[in-house]
Amino acid sequence: MKCGSVCLTQFPFTNGTSAKLRPVLVVSQDEYNAGDDVVVVPISSKPLEDDQYSVFIDSSSPCFPATGLRTSSAVKYTKLITLAKSVIIRRLGVMDATLLLDIQQKVAKMFV
Numbered sequence: 001m002k003c004g005s006v007c008l009t010q011f012p013f014t015n016g017t018s019a020k021l022r023p024v025l026v027v028s029q030d031e032y033n034a035g036d037d038v039v040v041v042p043i044s045s046k047p048l049e050d051d052q053y054s055v056f057i058d059s060s061s062p063c064f065p066a067t068g069l070r071t072s073s074a075v076k077y078t079k080l081i082t083l084a085k086s087v088i089i090r091r092l093g094v095m096d097a098t099l100l101l102d103i104q105q106k107v108a109k110m111f112v
Contacts, residue, residue, distance in 0.1 A: 001026055001033045001085055004100045006067045008089045011042050012081070023068075024083075025075055025095055027104055037082050041103070047074030055103050061096075068093025077106045 001007070005026040010019040028039035047056050054074035057064060067073075069092065095103070 001038050001088065001091075002094075003028060003030050003033065004095045004097065006043065006069065006092045006095055007040070008092055009040070009083060009087055010089075011040075014079070021089075023073070023092055024088075025100075025103065027077075027080070027100075027107055033085075036086070037084055038088070039080060039082050041081075041107070042076050042079050043069065044074045044076055045069075045071050047072060053078045055099065055106065057099065063096035063099065066093050067095060075103055077103050078110060080107065 003026055007024055007026065008021065009024055011022045011024060012019040023043040024040035025043055026033065026038045026040050032039070047054060051074060054076050057067065057069070057073050057075065059072040
């Protein structure tokens with residue numbers, strides 16, 4: 001699993017009561033991903049364009065088709081979670097490198 005991969009998995013709710021089938025973005029570096037786990041953030045198909053804690057991906061963007069997503073979406077970068085690679089159902093596509101870097105920088109800023 002490579003950094004920048006857009007994948008499909010059961011993503012758990014933050015209260016631990018259930019999970020929802022949704023796309024996720026792998027944000028952990030490839031060196032870490034060589035193990036059994038990956039760090040991901042969820043992608044929502046119901047984006048709020050003014051959400052300061054999400055990165056909006058418009059379906060009209062030239063880089064959108066490579067993601068494998070079906071509709072404009074939002075990467076919810078504040079919802080980091082570590083998942084076993086074995087629970088990832090399939091790879092959908094890949095995130096544009098510039099957009100991935102922007103998301104990773106926003107993730108890093110949460111801890112600085």
